Amino acid sequence: MSVFLHSIETNVAIKTSYDEASIRVLKGLEPVRERPGMYTRTENPLHIIQEVIDNAADEALAGYGKHIQVILHADHSVTVEDDGRGIPIGLHPEEKVPVVEIVFTRLHAGGKFDKKAGGAYAFSGGLHGVGVSVTNALSHRLEVQVWRDGKINELVFADGGNVLTPLHVAAGSVPRKKTGTRVRVWPDNKYFDSPAIPVAELAHLLRSKAVLMPGIKVSLTLEKTGESREWYYEDGLQGYLKEALADTELLIPMFAGKEYAGKSHETFALGEGAEWVVCWTTEGPVIRESYVNLIPTSAGGTHESGLREGLFNALKNFADLHSLLPKGVKLLPEDVFSRASFVLSAKVLDPQFQGQIKERLNSRDAVRLVGGFSKSALELWLNSNVEYGKKLAELAIRQAQARTRSNQKIEKRKSSGVAVLPGKLTDCESHDNTRTEVFLVEGDSAGGSAKMGRDKEFQAILPLRGKVLNAWEVDRDRLFANNEIHDISVAIGVDPHGPKDSPDLSGLRYRRICILSDADVDGSHIQVLLLTLFYRHFPRLVENGFVFIAKPPLFRVDVPAQGKRPARKIYCLDQAELDAVQDKLVNAEGVKSSALSISRFKGLGEMSPEQLWETTMNPDTRRLLPVGYGELTPEDTNKMFEMLMGKGESSQRRAWIEEKGNLAELDL
Numbered sequence: 001m002s003v004f005l006h007s008i009e010t011n012v013a014i015k016t017s018y019d020e021a022s023i024r025v026l027k028g029l030e031p032v033r034e035r036p037g038m039y040t041r042t043e044n045p046l047h048i049i050q051e052v053i054d055n056a057a058d059e060a061l062a063g064y065g066k067h068i069q070v071i072l073h074a075d076h077s078v079t080v081e082d083d084g085r086g087i088p089i090g091l092h093p094e095e096k097v098p099v100v101e102i103v104f105t106r107l108h109a110g111g112k113f114d115k116k117a118g119g120a121y122a123f124s125g126g127l128h129g130v131g132v133s134v135t136n137a138l139s140h141r142l143e144v145q146v147w148r149d150g151k152i153n154e155l156v157f158a159d160g161g162n163v164l165t166p167l168h169v170a171a172g173s174v175p176r177k178k179t180g181t182r183v184r185v186w187p188d189n190k191y192f193d194s195p196a197i198p199v200a201e202l203a204h205l206l207r208s209k210a211v212l213m214p215g216i217k218v219s220l221t222l223e224k225t226g227e228s229r230e231w232y233y234e235d236g237l238q239g240y241l242k243e244a245l246a247d248t249e250l251l252i253p254m255f256a257g258k259e260y261a262g263k264s265h266e267t268f269a270l271g272e273g274a275e276w277v278v279c280w281t282t283e284g285p286v287i288r289e290s291y292v293n294l295i296p297t298s299a300g301g302t303h304e305s306g307l308r309e310g311l312f313n314a315l316k317n318f319a320d321l322h323s324l325l326p327k328g329v330k331l332l333p334e335d336v337f338s339r340a341s342f343v344l345s346a347k348v349l350d351p352q353f354q355g356q357i358k359e360r361l362n363s364r365d366a367v368r369l370v371g372g373f374s375k376s377a378l379e380l381w382l383n384s385n386v387e388y389g390k391k392l393a394e395l396a397i398r399q400a401q402a403r404t405r406s407n408q409k410i411e412k413r414k415s416s417g418v419a420v421l422p423g424k425l426t427d428c429e430s431h432d433n434t435r436t437e438v439f440l441v442e443g444d445s446a447g448g449s450a451k452m453g454r455d456k457e458f459q460a461i462l463p464l465r466g467k468v469l470n471a472w473e474v475d476r477d478r479l480f481a482n483n484e485i486h487d488i489s490v491a492i493g494v495d496p497h498g499p500k501d502s503p504d505l506s507g508l509r510y511r512r513i514c515i516l517s518d519a520d521v522d523g524s525h526i527q528v529l530l531l532t533l534f535y536r537h538f539p540r541l542v543e544n545g546f547v548f549i550a551k552p553p554l555f556r557v558d559v560p561a562q563g564k565r566p567a568r569k570i571y572c573l574d575q576a577e578l579d580a581v582q583d584k585l586v587n588a589e590g591v592k593s594s595a596l597s598i599s600r601f602k603g604l605g606e607m608s609p610e611q612l613w614e615t616t617m618n619p620d621t622r623r624l625l626p627v628g629y630g631e632l633t634p635e636d637t638n639k640m641f642e643m644l645m646g647k648g649e650s651s652q653r654r655a656w657i658e659e660k661g662n663l664a665e666l667d668l
Contacts, residue, residue, distance in 0.1 A: 059084030301361030306370030446604035453609030
């Protein structure tokens with residue numbers, strides 16, 4: 001999820017009073033309708049339909065149901081039908097409301113919260129707990145039919161989740177053995193840029209479900225044209241990747257494997273693991289798709305990092321064992337991965353995603369989970385097929401040599417006229433600006449931990465003393481009077497410029513410029529000041545995606561040893577993640593809550609170099625949020641910045657805070 005420089009409305013109405021009536025409490029599904037972009041994609045309604053499809057797929061994943069049917073109607077409504085168990089229709093023991101109604105109207109309710117052994121969904125798409133309730137909130141009509149015990153149970157919602165027709169038994173009957181759920185959704189067009197669901201994307205999504213669930217039939221019917229498609233894969237991932245690569249010649253045969261934790265596994269829960277198929281090509285397209293519990297993760301995440309790490313370590317060990325590396329050649333993960341196509345399907349007991357739309361997996365354990373299983377499997381395969389292993393090693397060595405030659409050419413062009421770098425900058429060894437990164441770190445204490453914890457090959461550290469100058473109203477010619485801004489500009493290798501300028505970015509020394517500050521009010525202030533500097537005086541860096549915000553954790557949970565499972569340290573980004581981790585440990589793993597030790601980091605300086613590396617700087621496990629522009633016009637954005645950062649706008653800021661203050665999340 002991008003961090004937007006402006007994420008709040010610019011229509012700032014001045015209120016003259018701030019009293020009890022100023023506080024508005026959003027109830028039920030109102031938060032979704034107020035800010036749909038926080039819960040789903042708003043380009044078109046595909047994602048809210050995907051939530052319904054995911055529920056049907058979860059039934060199949062749990063071992064119930066063999067057929068998922070989707071109908072795209074001519075009026076843009078969509079029907080999703082499965083032959084699973086059917087959503088429970090009885091009264092909830094505590095809420096005294098039909099369970100099926102709760103599922104579609106409560107943001108934090110569903111079978112996926114039951115993670116105990118024998119729970120309805122041991123492996124599902126996550127614990128965000130909003131799912132089909134978001135679908136209901138953003139639809140002007142939603143109909144549900146549930147078949148259980150030979151009866152047809154119906155429930156109808158309208159106008160964003162209000163019950164239009166309460167749950168009732170409809171006329172007619174079905175065979176007693178017939179079970180399942182049918183949901184028809186009419187998305188409300190006012191929440192989406194386009195009412196049309198992209199058929200190609202919907203078809204790709206459904207085909208991937210069939211791929212990931214061998215033996216499950218998935219079908220799509222287009223009512224307008226009468227066209228029907230059906231997907232059924234006997235050989236799952238391997239057949240899918242072969243079809244995707246078409247006639248592309250493979251360097252070596254596909255490497256396919258899967259491994260899941262058993263009851264006695266020391267680290268992971270029963271059933272956690274992954275299935276993968278990987279192949280290497282010397283030319284043509286590279287296909288990469290990953291999934292977590294059948295949820296597509298288009299932005300990758302820690303499971304992909306684990307596969308990358310596992311493949312690299314396995315091939316490096318093979319090359320070392322057979323003395324294949326020429327003198328002076330150092331393999332990097334990208335050398336092994338650059339020509340690799342793969343399909344990866346991971347099962348994670350309690351996946352943590354970045355953002356509500358689940359595009360990227362953030363669960364740190366997934367790196368070790370997928371990396372450990374794939375490494376051991378590939379090592380065995382390579383040493384059983386030595387000739388294939390040597391061919392793969394040769395490909396990786398050629399990639400490493402080409403990368404080295406490219407870096408040497410870049411260095412030669414830069415050898416003259418380089419400005420003197422700031423003395424407090426601890427630079428990295430590599431000059432390959434496609435992979436280097438610099439951390440702008442708050443304070444010398446945190447800077448010291450960052451220097452010791454970093455990977456000195458590609459990570460540089462620039463400590464900032466105190467708070468950076470508010471540069472919103474500073475003329476460009478006067479910027480370098482401030483030492484911190486001068487050092488930032490010289491370190492990154494780009495001069496200050498305006499939004500209409502075309503600066504020379506060839507001197508950019510780092511692919512990622514990462515703001516790293518404490519997770520407190522002062523740290524947030526430093527972030528705002530630096531973002532103001534980049535937006536005002538380095539806008540091309542923002543436009544080209546070079547600016548990021550590092551997210552250090554707030555909490556550490558120390559888990560004692562349990563049987564064969566050793567003691568663990570789990571880091572949590574915020575309170576919500578802490579609650580989810582505690583729920584998993586206590587309810588799913590049986591750890592006593594009194595045995596957990598929870599500590600809170602007051603600042604980066606409290607972290608050891610090892611902790612800072614593992615949680616915030618390691619590319620495989622960190623949370624690094626890209627900074628980008630929001631949906632507002634440049635004029636409105638400038639007005640917002642002027643109001644927030646202008647020296648003469650204190651009265652307007654106060655009025656804005658009085659009106660918008662209830663939107664802030666207080667960290668008490």
